Amino acid sequence: MPRHCHNVYVGAETGVLKGINVTEGEVQTSNFHNLTALERENEICSMCWGDDEQRQVLLGLRSQQVKVYDTVQGTFTMSRQLSSGSGPVIGLAKHQGAVITAVESGIVTLWRYAESERVSVNALTTGEKLCRMRQSPADSAVLATGGQENDLQLWDLARPEHPVFRAKNVRPDMLDLRVPVWVSDITFLEDARRVATCHRHSVVRLYDTASGQRRPVMSVTVGEDEPLTCLSRTHRDHQVLVGSGRGRLELCDIRMGRTVLALKGVAGGVREVYCHPERSYAASVSLDRFLLLHDLDTKKLLHKVYLKSRLNCVLMRRNFSLNPEDAEEDEVEDAAVQPAPASTGPELEDEEDDLQIVEEFLDVPPEETKKKKKRKLPKLKISGEDVADASPKKPKLPKLVDMSKKKKKKKVKAGESKG
Amino acid sequence: MAPRSKPKPGEPSSSDAAAPLLPERCIDHKNKNIRKEKWRELRLQKNKEKREARKKRQKVREELGKDAPPVLQPHTIETLRIPDVTTVQPDDLETQQADRLDEFGGYFGREAAPRVLLTAGDFPSPKTRDFMKELALVIPNTEVRLRNFSSVKKTARVAAAKGYTDLIFINEDKSKKVMANGLLHVHLPDGPSALYRLSNVKLSAEMRRIKEFTHHRPEVVLNNFTTMLGHRVGRMLASLFHFDPEFKGRRVMTLHNQRDYIFFRHHRYEFKNEKKCALRELGPRFTLKLRSLQKGTFDSKTGEYEWIRKRHEMEDSRRKFHL
Numbered sequence: 163m164p165r166h167c168h169n170v171y172v173g174a175e176t177g178v179l180k181g182i183n184v185t186e187g188e189v190q191t192s193n194f195h196n197l198t199a200l201e202r203e204n205e206i207c208s209m210c211w212g213d214d215e216q217r218q219v220l221l222g223l224r225s226q227q228v229k230v231y232d233t234v235q236g237t238f239t240m241s242r243q244l245s246s247g248s249g250p251v252i253g254l255a256k257h258q259g260a261v262i263t264a265v266e267s268g269i270v271t272l273w274r275y276a277e278s279e280r281v282s283v284n285a286l287t288t289g290e291k292l293c294r295m296r297q298s299p300a301d302s303a304v305l306a307t308g309g310q311e312n313d314l315q316l317w318d319l320a321r322p323e324h325p326v327f328r329a330k331n332v333r334p335d336m337l338d339l340r341v342p343v344w345v346s347d348i349t350f351l352e353d354a355r356r357v358a359t360c361h362r363h364s365v366v367r368l369y370d371t372a373s374g375q376r377r378p379v380m381s382v383t384v385g386e387d388e389p390l391t392c393l394s395r396t397h398r399d400h401q402v403l404v405g406s407g408r409g410r411l412e413l414c415d416i417r418m419g420r421t422v423l424a425l426k427g428v429a430g431g432v433r434e435v436y437c438h439p440e441r442s443y444a445a446s447v448s449l450d451r452f453l454l455l456h457d458l459d460t461k462k463l464l465h466k467v468y469l470k471s472r473l474n475c476v477l478m479r480r481n482f483s484l485n486p487e488d489a490e491e492d493e494v495e496d497a498a499v500q501p502a503p504a505s506t507g508p509e510l511e512d513e514e515d516d517l518q519i520v521e522e523f524l525d526v527p528p529e530e531t532k533k534k535k536k537r538k539l540p541k542l543k544i545s546g547e548d549v550a551d552a553s554p555k556k557p558k559l560p561k562l563v564d565m566s567k568k569k570k571k572k573k574v575k576a577g578e579s580k581g
Numbered sequence: 582m583a584p585r586s587k588p589k590p591g592e593p594s595s596s597d598a599a600a601p602l603l604p605e606r607c608i609d610h611k612n613k614n615i616r617k618e619k620w621r622e623l624r625l626q627k628n629k630e631k632r633e634a635r636k637k638r639q640k641v642r643e644e645l646g647k648d649a650p651p652v653l654q655p656h657t658i659e660t661l662r663i664p665d666v667t668t669v670q671p672d673d674l675e676t677q678q679a680d681r682l683d684e685f686g687g688y689f690g691r692e693a694a695p696r697v698l699l700t701a702g703d704f705p706s707p708k709t710r711d712f713m714k715e716l717a718l719v720i721p722n723t724e725v726r727l728r729n730f731s732s733v734k735k736t737a738r739v740a741a742a743k744g745y746t747d748l749i750f751i752n753e754d755k756s757k758k759v760m761a762n763g764l765l766h767v768h769l770p771d772g773p774s775a776l777y778r779l780s781n782v783k784l785s786a787e788m789r790r791i792k793e794f795t796h797h798r799p800e801v802v803l804n805n806f807t808t809m810l811g812h813r814v815g816r817m818l819a820s821l822f823h824f825d826p827e828f829k830g831r832r833v834m835t836l837h838n839q840r841d842y843i844f845f846r847h848h849r850y851e852f853k854n855e856k857k858c859a860l861r862e863l864g865p866r867f868t869l870k871l872r873s874l875q876k877g878t879f880d881s882k883t884g885e886y887e888w889i890r891k892r893h894e895m896e897d898s899r900r901k902f903h904l
C-alpha cells in the first residue's frame with residue numbers, strides 16, 4: 163500500500179480502524195479489520211502516531227491492549243496486552259521508542275522492556291477518573307493529565323514522584339461555591355509552556371506553566387451547559403478548536419476570551435478534534451458516525467463522510483492537503499529530510515550510519531528482540547472492506563540487523579575504503 | 582408585480598427549457614385585470630394538456646395491457662424525500678456487528694427479558710395517571726411507581742441495581758393544562774436515553790375498549806425506520822416489549838414512523854381469510870417525536886448526545902427526515 167494512500171485515520175467504537183483517503187473531489191474509505199471478529203472490549207479509545215514519519219499508528223483499546231498498525235505495510239504489526247490499573251487506555255504517547263500509556267484509573271506508565279526501567283505515575287491522587295493524557299511537543303518526557311474532579315497536572319518522566327505543575331482551581335463563584343472541575347481534553351500550545359484545557363462544565367482554561375501562577379491565566383465560557391469533550395490547537399496559536407457533547411464545534415480565541423466561529427454540521431456529540439498544525443484543516447469525529455472536514459479560514463465544510471460506526475478517535479497526516487501544490491512541496495520536503503527507516507531491509511545493510519542509529523536508540527538489546535519474535539501475534543492482513551476470515555499467516559517481520567555478521571562487514575568495508 | 586412569485590420578464594415560455602417543477606408564472610402585466618385573464622388562460626391551457634396526456638396514457642395502457650409502463654405515482658413528501666446517506670442496508674456487515682455489540686445486543690440475543698419501570702413527575706394529574714395505568718397494561722412486565730421527589734439520575738442508578746432494564750418518565754407541563762407532553766425513555770444499565778415529545782394521546786378508556794385488553798404478550802411491528810438513527814430508535818422501542826410474543830393473543834403494537842413522527846397504535850387482529858384481516862383498535866394511541874438521543878443514562882449537563890434535534894440547522898428542507 164503506497165505511503166500516501168490514506169491521509170486520515172479514524173478509530174471506531176466497534177474496534178474498527180478506518181483509513182480514509184481524502185482528496186479534493188472524492189473520499190475513499192477502507193476498514194482495516196476483519197468485520198466478523200469484532201468485540202466490545204476492542205473499542206479503540208485512543209490513537210496516536212507511533213513515529214515522527216507517521217508510518218505507524220498506535221491504538222489503545224478498552225481491554226488495555228495496545229496495537230501497532232503499520233501504514234506502509236498495511237497491517238497490524240504488534241499487539242500487546244498491558245496490565246496497569248483498570249479501565250480503558252485513554253492516552254498514548256511514545257518516548258524514546260517506548261510506549262507511554264495512561265489508563266482511566268489514573269496510572270500512567272512508560273513501558274520499557276526492562277522492568278526496572280519502567281516508570282509509573284499515579285496521576286489520580288484526587289478525583290474519580292482520568293480522562294486525558296497528552297504529550298508535550300517540545301519534550302517527549304513531559305506529559306499532561308486531567309480528569310473528572312482531577313485538574314491539570316504536568317508530569318516529567320525523569321522525576322515521577324511529584325507533578326512538575328499542578329493547576330489550582332479558579333476562585334469560588336459568586337455564591338461562594340466551589341467550581342466543579344472535569345478536564346476532558348488538554349492541548350499544548352506552540353511554545354509548549356502554555357497549556358489549554360477544556361472542561362465538561364463548558365469552560366476552556368489556559369495555563370502558563372512557566373509563569374509560576376497555578377491558577378488559569380484565562381478562563382473562557384463556551385456556550386451555556388455545553389459539555390466540552392475535546393480540544394485541539396489550530397494553525398493559529400491564539401485559537402483553539404473545541405467540540406462539545408451536544409454537537410457544537412467552536413473556534414475559541416484565547417486572547418480575546420470568546421468564541422470566534424461556530425462550525426456547522428454536527429448532529430451528535432463530538433468525540434475528537436484534530437487540526438492540522440500548519441494548514442487550516444480541522445477533522446472532527448462524532449457520535450453521529452460522521453467524519454467532518456472543515457476549513458477554518460474559509461469556514462466551509464469541505465467533506466462529510468459517513469462511517470457507519472460511532473467514532474472515537476481521529477488522526478491526520480502532516481502532509482494532508484486538498485491542494486495539489488502543497489502535496490508537491492511535502493514530497494520535496496520529505497525526500498530531503500527523510501532518514502532511512504530502520505525496518506526496510508536492503509537499504510539498511512548498505513549504510514553504516516544507520517546501523518549506529520539502530521544500536522543507540524533501540525530500547526532493547528538485540529538478543530531480547532530475537533526472543534520477542536516468537537511471541538508476536540500473527541498479523542491480520544486486510545485489504546479493503548471485503549475480507550475473508552483472517553487466517554494467521556506467517557508474520558513478515560522487519561529485518562533486524564544481525565550484529566555479528568555486520569561487524570565483519572564493517573571491518574571489510576573500512577579496510578576497503580582505507581585502501 | 583406578479584403575486585406570490587418571482588417576477589419574470591416576457592411572455593410565458595412555450596419551451597420546456599425552464600426547470601420543470603417551477604410553474605410558469607411569467608405573466609407580468611401591470612394591469613391586474615389583464616394579468617388575471619392571462620393567468621386564467623394559461624391555467625386552462627395547462628389543464629387541457631394534462632387531460633389529453635392522461636387520456637393518451639390510458640389508451641396506451643389499454644392497448645398494451647400487461648406490457649404497459651407502470652402507472653405514474655403522484656408526488657408526495659415521502660416520495661420526494663432527500664435520500665439519506667445513513668440509510669441502513671440490510672446486508673451491511675458492519676451494522677450487523679455493531680447491532681450485536683451495542684446496548685440492545687442482550688435483548689436481541691434473548692438474554693435479558695425486559696422489565697420496565699414507569700413513572701411521572703411529582704404530582705401527576707389524573708389524566709397522566711390514567712395514561713400510565715394504560716401503558717402499564719400495554720407494555721408487558723411494567724411497574725408504575727410514584728416519583729417520590731427523586732431525581733432522574735438517582736432513579737436510574739437504583740433501578741439498574743434492582744434489575745430493571747428500562748425506565749420511562751412521563752413529563753407533563755401543568756402550566757399549559759395539556760396532559761402529558763414528554764416521554765423520557767432510559768435504557769438501563771448504561772444504555773441510551775431518548776427524549777420524545779408526546780402528543781395526541783388518546784386513552785382506551787375514552788374509546789371504551791379497556792375491558793377488551795388481554796394479558797398476552799404482544800407482537801411488535803416497526804415501520805419505516807430506515808436511517809441509522811431510526812434503526813437505533815426502533816431497536817430501543819422494540820426492547821421495551823418481550824422478545825417472545827404470544828401469537829395466541831392476537832395483539833399487535835405498531836410503531837409507525839412517518840416524517841419523523843412515530844405513531845403508536847395497539848390493535849387486535851383477526852384473519853378472516855388469507856387476504857383479509859380485521860383490526861380492532863384498542864387504546865391507547867399516541868404520537869412521539871424524537872428530540873434527542875443521548876449516549877449513556879440521562880445527563881443533560883455533562884453527557885454526550887448521539888443526536889440532538891437542532892431545528893434551524895437540520896430542518897432547512899421540508900423533504901429531509903432523520904429517522
